[in-house]
Amino acid sequence: MRILVTGGAGYIGSHTCVLLLEAGHEVVIVDDFSNSKPEAVRRIGELAGRGAELAEVDLLDRASLDDAVAEAGPEAVVHFAGLKAVGESVAQPLRYYRTNVAGTLNLLEALAPTGCRTVVFSSSATVYGPEPQLPLKEDAPTSATNPYGWSKFMIEQILADLHAADDSWAIATLRYFNPVGAHPSGRIGEDPQGIPNNLLPFVSQVAVGRREKLSVFGDDYDTPDGTGVRDYLHVVDLAAGHLAALHRLVEVGGHHVWNLGTGQGRSVFEVIAAFERATGVPIPYEVTDRRPGDIAASYADPTKANQELGWTADHTLDAICADAWRWQSQNPEGYPD
Numbered sequence: 001m002r003i004l005v006t007g008g009a010g011y012i013g014s015h016t017c018v019l020l021l022e023a024g025h026e027v028v029i030v031d032d033f034s035n036s037k038p039e040a041v042r043r044i045g046e047l048a049g050r051g052a053e054l055a056e057v058d059l060l061d062r063a064s065l066d067d068a069v070a071e072a073g074p075e076a077v078v079h080f081a082g083l084k085a086v087g088e089s090v091a092q093p094l095r096y097y098r099t100n101v102a103g104t105l106n107l108l109e110a111l112a113p114t115g116c117r118t119v120v121f122s123s124s125a126t127v128y129g130p131e132p133q134l135p136l137k138e139d140a141p142t143s144a145t146n147p148y149g150w151s152k153f154m155i156e157q158i159l160a161d162l163h164a165a166d167d168s169w170a171i172a173t174l175r176y177f178n179p180v181g182a183h184p185s186g187r188i189g190e191d192p193q194g195i196p197n198n199l200l201p202f203v204s205q206v207a208v209g210r211r212e213k214l215s216v217f218g219d220d221y222d223t224p225d226g227t228g229v230r231d232y233l234h235v236v237d238l239a240a241g242h243l244a245a246l247h248r249l250v251e252v253g254g255h256h257v258w259n260l261g262t263g264q265g266r267s268v269f270e271v272i273a274a275f276e277r278a279t280g281v282p283i284p285y286e287v288t289d290r291r292p293g294d295i296a297a298s299y300a301d302p303t304k305a306n307q308e309l310g311w312t313a314d315h316t317l318d319a320i321c322a323d324a325w326r327w328q329s330q331n332p333e334g335y336p337d
């Protein structure tokens with residue numbers, strides 16, 4: 001198939017593009033490089049042995065987007081492009097709603113005249129809100145606590161309404177838990193700009209000497225060791241989930257929501273120990289106050305994706321840490337400009 005991938009140069013997008021190309025699909029990346037580098041696109045081609053096409057376009061530039069979509073002539077779209085920092089979204093709500101929600105509307109309106117009606121959307125377990133009932137199933141109530149989360153919530157609703165109005169749209173909403181790790185080659189991985197918000201990139205940067213020590217945000221949660229518990233899944237497993245969802249959508253159509261997670265919760269202390277085990281590098285840390293907005297625990301019930309997609313997230317936390325470390329140690333400053 002010919003597949004348009006928005007945000008294809010980003011962390012999850014780049015890993016998904018490699019798998020799509022390896023599966024024989026043609027890939028057209030739409031990316032404005034606002035939080036990614038052209039080098040990622042070059043390395044996608046290097047890994048897959050075959051390049052992706054590139055349209056350097058901002059989803060908010062409606063005229064350029066219409067042209068790029070018409071020229072690409074996709075049969076399906078995987079939509080990653082968006083802003084994703086929770087704290088930043090609280091400070092800049094309008095920017096988040098415009099980029100994420102209006103960007104998605106532009107994309108859907110650009111697709112409408114082309115006849116392409118198959119969309120896989122990058123959502124987040126953050127839509128399960130502040131007091132999740134664990135393990136999380138897809139039919140759990142949804143809400144949000146910050147503009148980033150609300151933007152995902154709103155886009156999910158827009159996609160559901162679109163399918164309800166016209167069931168020729170085939171829609172998969174994928175709710176990710178915590179994507180971590182990197183391609184086993186060490187050639188592509190997560191390249192956060194500035195101070196990393198997320199645990200694994202921060203731990204990796206401490207290990208490589210870019211940061212002095214990790215702050216553990218609270219050890220007084222109601223969890224077995226008091227630190228936050230999350231469902232960490234390998235980014236290559238997550239990428240494979242997109243292919244499985246896409247193939248299923250093409251077979252059966254419809255509107256689907258699938259959790260993509262391992263089903264296992266791991267604490268911050270467990271992640272530190274696994275990283276030290278996988279790398280032999282000690283991680284200095286101090287326990288600090290809780291981070292505002294954090295919840296004690298979140299992990300998936302991935303049964304629906306396991307059964308309907310034949311997909312599971314198989315990589316262990318140790319394999320995740322080893323792959324994260326290969327990427328970080330071979331690319332200590334991330335991608336070159």
Ligand code: UFG
Pocket residue numbers: 084086124125126127148149178197198199200202214215216217218227228229230268291294298
């Ligand atoms: N943590 C630390 N120190 C850090 C960073 C994180 O102790 O420097 C802890 C957090 O308190 C949490 C765990 O590590 O317990 C994981 O934190 P992340 O920031 O890596 O992940 P979150 O689960 O908080 O965030 C993820 C996604 C967001 C999404 C959010 C809510 O990255 O996009 O889940 O579901 F909004």
